[in-house]
Amino acid sequence: MDRIPSVDLTDFISGDPQRKQKFINDIGKAYEDIGFVALKGHFLEDQLVDKLYAEVKNFFKLPVEVKKRYEIPGIGGQRGYVSFGKESAKGKKEGDLKEFWHFGQYVEDNDELRKEYPENVEVKELPEFNRIGKETYRMLEKTAKYVLRALALHLGLKETYFDDYIHNGNSILRPIHYPPITEEPKNAVRAAAHGDINLITLLMGAQGRGLQVQRHDGVWIDAIAEPDELMINVGDMLSRHTNNKLKSTIHRVINPPRELWGTSRYSIPFFMHPISSMKLDVLESCIDKDHPKQFEDITAGEFLNERLVELGLIKK
Template identity: 80%
Template sequence: MKPVPSVDLNDFLSDDPIKKQDFVDRLGKAYQDIGFVALKGHFLDDALVEKLYSEIKNFFDLPTEIKQRYEIPGIGGQRGYVSFGKESAKGKKEGDLKEFWHFGQYVEGDAKLEAEYPKNVIVKELPEFNAVGKEVFKMLEKTAKYVLRALAIHLNLKDTYFDDYILNGNSILRPIHYPPIVNEPKEAVRAAAHGDINLITLLIGAQGKGLQVKNNKGEWVDAIAAPDELMINVGDMLSRHTNNKLKSTIHRVVNPPKDLWGTSRYSVPFFMHPVSDMKLDVLEGCIDEAHPKQYENITAGAFLNERLIELGLKN
């Protein structure tokens, strides 16, 4: 049996109430047990994924001095390029063995948010890069909306509870390149153990070994998706909002065996964030005598800012 359960979004989107409820139950159980699920039936097709990988490989193959032109100071790495080793996990001083890019929200009909979010950065050398990134962003955002609708039902909320919070939300699409390892890393790994900041994360590129999840027994288990699956996990914002009913699981990306050090690894997580003024106050339905309220009230924007400082991306 796979450590991470699989579900099919087509069941939730069907007109069959039994299939729909089964999806909700299985998704909710997975997120209460391990915090991760592998999802089929999402809105990304194979051709789009292939185009995305082609474009991100083209970008990361550019000379370092060209990539660094797209590293924008003063915005906490929220858009454009973040160079190798710059990000570290919370509480860890060694930088992760990765470089990455950030596509951000494409705001529609909200001048306030358009002014609040940094602008997306256009890569002049690659005419298709930004268009492909935007298309993938939109398809993952659409997938995430239905996953959150299923979770809202599981939490006994209205199914559209999250819709207004994620419309024009501060979400991020992050193509990551883990370059070949040249020298023996002392303490660094490709991505040190961490929990995600956001509501949920949708990951493209968990088909090979590397991503590991800590289960309820404290054991590290491989989280491997099938080629047609996205790996989706709960982030700290949703865990906090539900008083830890839904679990934000610690995970990491380990270094490969030495005979594979010469290979690159690519993955593309989509971090689904709400708008900054969403209140992450613990839901009343997740508080009872056995589960007293564990967190102070905070907005999503304030929580994000705290975490970016902890990660070394903001001062």
């Protein structure tokens, strides 16, 4: 496989049983083979994407001292600003060459979860940044719900199996700025090779090349979405829950050729997380004599905490 498979969500929600089943088969096979798909027919309108990129650029252009006011201590970077070089990939000591922002869940009907999650951080200088971020969050969350419904059917589960776990889930929208590279990086790349922590990740067409996916034979291939596509990949939580039937694929963002070092790159992934109490125990339907249980029982909250420690974002 030299390119990421493409699917169209309108097939799944068309009301046509044959189109729906074809979507389920295609996305299921892609996630078993390489763990990535390019998705058309999602709920993000072009106009919203354009507004979001404009607001994200406005935020990262703010003076460093202003941005740092929105870096909240003690919450592991789960909301607000995270400054350049703070995050590193699991097992890597060099910080990635990026700064980023986190929009989190907007809990509406659960006081316990509202207390559990850090509050979203409002940027006073840019009210549209806050509004457009929330609207984008909602549209990506809606898209992710239907992708997970298709995967539930592929796994032989009830279509709405994931719905209650992702409603008010601890999902994150992360606008990332990879600043121009001003000197030879010492072993650092824009984002070192890693797997994602969560259930699935939705990435709107990142500006420019850079994202690469590692096939199971070790070969790296470029993952380039069309302008109307989202790149959607399996995260470690879903891989664990399915006994690695659905693959959480290692990916990275490489540094550009030297002649493009002077350019910024922006990327905006949405990390779909469940509520912290979701059990990630391996599904019985994914265990047989050829595929014995690979993972210990754990909740989503416990797993997330372990990984945030490994990433250096929270201390033990």
